[in-house]
Amino acid sequence: VSAAVRIGLDVGGTKIAGIALDADGVALGNMRIPTGWGGTAVIDGILHAVSALQAQLPAGRSVISIGVGIPGLVDAEHGRVLHAVNLGVEELDVATRVHETTGIPSQVENDVKAAALGAAALRGDTRPMAYLNLGTGVTAGIVIDGRIWRGARGTAGEVGHLVVDPLGRVCGCGQRGCIETLCGGGALARAWGRGGDLPVKDILDAADAGDATASALRLDLQRGAAAAVRALVLAADVETVVIGGGLSALADRIGPGIRATLQEEAAASPFLRSLRLDERIEMLPADSPVAATGAALLGSASAGTDVRDKEIVTHG
Numbered sequence: 468v469s470a471a472v473r474i475g476l477d478v479g480g481t482k483i484a485g486i487a488l489d490a491d492g493v494a495l496g497n498m499r500i501p502t503g504w505g506g507t508a509v510i511d512g513i514l515h516a517v518s519a520l521q522a523q524l525p526a527g528r529s530v531i532s533i534g535v536g537i538p539g540l541v542d543a544e545h546g547r548v549l550h551a552v553n554l555g556v557e558e559l560d561v562a563t564r565v566h567e568t569t570g571i572p573s574q575v576e577n578d579v580k581a582a583a584l585g586a587a588a589l590r591g592d593t594r595p596m597a598y599l600n601l602g603t604g605v606t607a608g609i610v611i612d613g614r615i616w617r618g619a620r621g622t623a624g625e626v627g628h629l630v631v632d633p634l635g636r637v638c639g640c641g642q643r644g645c646i647e648t649l650c651g652g653g654a655l656a657r658a659w660g661r662g663g664d665l666p667v668k669d670i671l672d673a674a675d676a677g678d679a680t681a682s683a684l685r686l687d688l689q690r691g692a693a694a695a696v697r698a699l700v701l702a703a704d705v706e707t708v709v710i711g712g713g714l715s716a717l718a719d720r721i722g723p724g725i726r727a728t729l730q731e732e733a734a735a736s737p738f739l740r741s742l743r744l745d746e747r748i749e750m751l752p753a754d755s756p757v758a759a760t761g762a763a764l765l766g767s768a769s770a771g772t773d774v775r776d777k778e779i780v781t782h783g
């Protein structure tokens with residue numbers, strides 16, 4: 468039995484969720500704390516979470532890696548995050564600062580890419596898969612052979628900004644009719660325009676009650692998510708698209724509609740029908756710890772992100 472433990476942290480706009488995994492992927496500890504605002508507070512929160520997780524470990528266990536999933540533009544190679552606007556961070560050397568304080572090898576990854584890695588690991592399926600994050604924005608992570616597939620410049624999976632309606636609503640990226648304008652929580656809230664803490668839930672409730680605007684937006688959500696699934700399968704031929712993110716709290720209410728839309732859109736196309744897209748999506752249960760789990764795997768050889776482990780494999 469290995470005594471090695473890997474810590475994974477999911478740093479979100481409101482909370483830091485942490486998990487400690489043993490070599491078999493069994494959780495030995497978990498915790499969550501509110502996220503502070505700004506670089507210093509984010510680092511303090513990460514270090515606090517690491518200490519709290521270490522305190523939960525049985526005697527004789529030691530932490531061999533710390534992985535951090537964080538929103539924003541992440542330079543994984545240099546362990547740096549840029550433009551994490553939800554955290555008040557413009558630039559932060561996360562991995563270096565965590566490593567300097569703890570003495571433990573540390574890595575950082577974009578939170579959606581980390582979640583994709585975690586979702587693939589938790590499913591235990593080695594076939595190519597994608598994790599579609601329906602949150603305020605829409606983006607996806609692609610995992611092939613258990614590793615995050617970034618593409619040449621790190622853009623792989625950015626399906627949220629694929630235009631599906633050139634006459635549609637203006638997107639934050641400057642284009643019109645991006646997938647994100649149809650099924651992003653932020654775009655839906657703006658189009659709904661009635662405020663509230665849970666605008667997408669309000670839209671679904673109003674649509675159920677027969678409101679025409681809400682019904683149209685619900686259809687947009689379904690069509691946008693279906694377009695993202697179609698793009699991921701056509702471009703990368705992933706076997707499964709796992710749908711998660713903030714909107715997955717409403718999985719029971721949006722999943723059937725996304726499936727039905729995929730079926731309707733395939734009705735006239737023998738080609739699309741043959742892809743069986745409706746059978747290839749899975750709704751992630753709310754609060755599934757995919758991002759923290761994926762972050763914990765960042766330092767492992769199976770994720771292909773640890774230089775020393777890779778050398779051992781090469782020489783073996």
Ligand SMILES: [Zn+2]
Pocket residue numbers: 627628629638639640641642645647
């Ligand atoms: Zn866009």
